[in-house]
Amino acid sequence: MTVLDPPELAELGSAMTTPQAVIEAQRCLYCYAAPCQQACPTHIEIPSFIRRISNHDDRGAAQTILDANVLGASCARVCPVEELCEGACVLNDTEDPIQIGRLQRYATDTFSATGRPIIEAGPDTGRRVLIVGSGPAGLSAAAELRRDGHQVVIWESRQRAGGLSTYGILPIREPLQIAQHEVDEVARSGVEILTGHPLRSRAELIGASAEFDAVLLATGLGATTPLGLDNEDLALDGLDYIATAKLDPDSLPRFARVAVIGAGNTAIDAATIAQRFGSQTVIVYRRGEQQAPCYPAERQFALAEGITFSYLSQPVGVVADQGVVTGVRCLRTALGPADLSGRASFSTVPGSDFVIGCDAVIKANGQGRPQDSMGDLEMDTSRGFIAVDADYATSIPGVWAAGDAVRSTGQASTVMAVQDGKLAARCINRALMGVTGRKGA
Structure with a gap:
């Protein structure tokens, strides 16, 4: 529909x-x-x-x-x-x-x-590849592998394919119809996309690697990172909030005042939705304007929308009255030397408690490591992502990984994930075409 x-x-x-x-x-x-x-x-x-x-x-x-x-x-x-x-x-x-x-x-x-197909499948090689995840990396890899003539199956845990393009990008930037058209074009090329089909266990991964000639993990990142706030269960998840706006806008809850925690592009998107649906919206961020992870153009866009920023503000708890949100309690912060991320470190200022009044708090502070349901994959301990070599191969033979789950190139973004998926597919193709016969034959 x-x-x-x-x-x-x-x-x-x-x-x-x-x-x-x-x-x-x-x-x-x-x-x-x-x-x-x-x-x-x-x-x-x-x-x-x-x-x-x-x-x-x-x-x-x-x-x-x-x-x-x-x-x-x-x-x-x-x-x-x-x-x-x-x-x-x-x-x-x-x-x-x-x-x-x-x-x-x-x-x-x-x-x-024009209705013309955007992907022309190559002559059938007889090789079969499973891709876990249908976000930008997975779809890009699927298209590349079909152009090489391989048979491709995608497992997608959610009910719609497309990953963040479908669920996590503000509709004013990318309408749902655009994301779904690209999914449809990948399917039109002969890729079988199975939605509601998560990868559940190590045994299932090992079984898939035996059934298919190659497996590519393009699962993206995990859920929004917990903040350890008091009454955190009363805060809304930013990605869920954006998904509701994109897939079922009529059911989107309306608020008078909203505080969004985080200053990345997801926070900008969540704040924009709230502002456009009538809320007075503030973005709360623990560092300063120069350290905000959103692109400068996004920050200027938010300001033009009427969204305000509360910098040097560390949220510590959701304030509520009998389960009804009334604000977010914060501490002022002071910046220090650069930390391991390259940004200024920060410390809270004792006795600097203050409350930002609001009737909804939205967490948009970034996502955690990939879901750890894929078995004994070696992780990059310095970053918490799936470890891969220069050819996107994981520690499990016959299993590759790409996209935000590995973040092997640049910052997490749609275009970086597309490139990761394309490069990983080329590595898989070289590996498959360098052998004779089906695996195990």
Whole structure:
């Protein structure tokens, strides 16, 4: 069933018309060794696809994008382009950068409207690969493996495929329809997607590794990290709150005042939803503005929405009256030298208790390590993620891992997960095609 976003959560920004796209594309200098392409984690040939738009070859433009990034429509919307491709555009020195994200959205949306498949499966190799998880890493890997001709099955624990693109990204950035179209296209290529099908145990993982020629774990991260707050059970989970807004907005609870704990992009998304549904919203963060993990453009967006920030504020408890939330109790903090994360450390100031009045507290402080139901996988103890080698192989033979579950490249983001899935699939393909016959045959 199609879910229509309410007006408060309608997608930001209008789509480019063809004349607008052509005019913008013609501003591009089509640089050799283009900095924008080098800044793109999936290395889309950006000058090439933009030149194709300028020449009215929309299909060729889209194919250039999708060959490198099968989730190009999602990434056109959710990538931090100010930090990546557009931030690297040489025109930043003299004028506005090329609107690469909007041009990518134009090309991919125009192509999708034609009904043509975005993934062409290769000749059947007879090899079978299981992918656990259907988020960006899993879908990207599935598409790459189908292009190589392998049979692919995806196990997804939730009732809808798509991972954070489906459940965890603010609809005004990525409507549910976009995420589900990409899932449908992966399925259309011949990938079998089984929803409501979690990986439950080590025995099941070992059994799968015997049944399939390869297994890729693309499970993402775990649940929101507990904070140890007093009355923490009265706080709402930020990811659940965003998922409700995206999948069942009519049931979204409404509040007069909301405090969101955390200052990452998930916190910005949760706060934006609350603000747009009528709440007076404050983001509470234990460090300062310069240490906030959200992108600067996201912080400016939140301020423009009317969201306020309470920096140097360490939440210690949810204040409640007979089970009804009335505020969040905090301590002031002071910053110190950089810690292991590279950000300033902090300490609480004794006797600095204060309460931020609110009738809802939303935790959006980041997710924990991947679910530990996958057996005796070696973990990267310095980070708490699944340990992999340079070819994305885990400590269990025949099992690979990619995406946020390993975070092998850069910060956690949709585009980084897409690239991880693509690279892991290539490693799996090399391993499968370097042997003869089925495993165990």
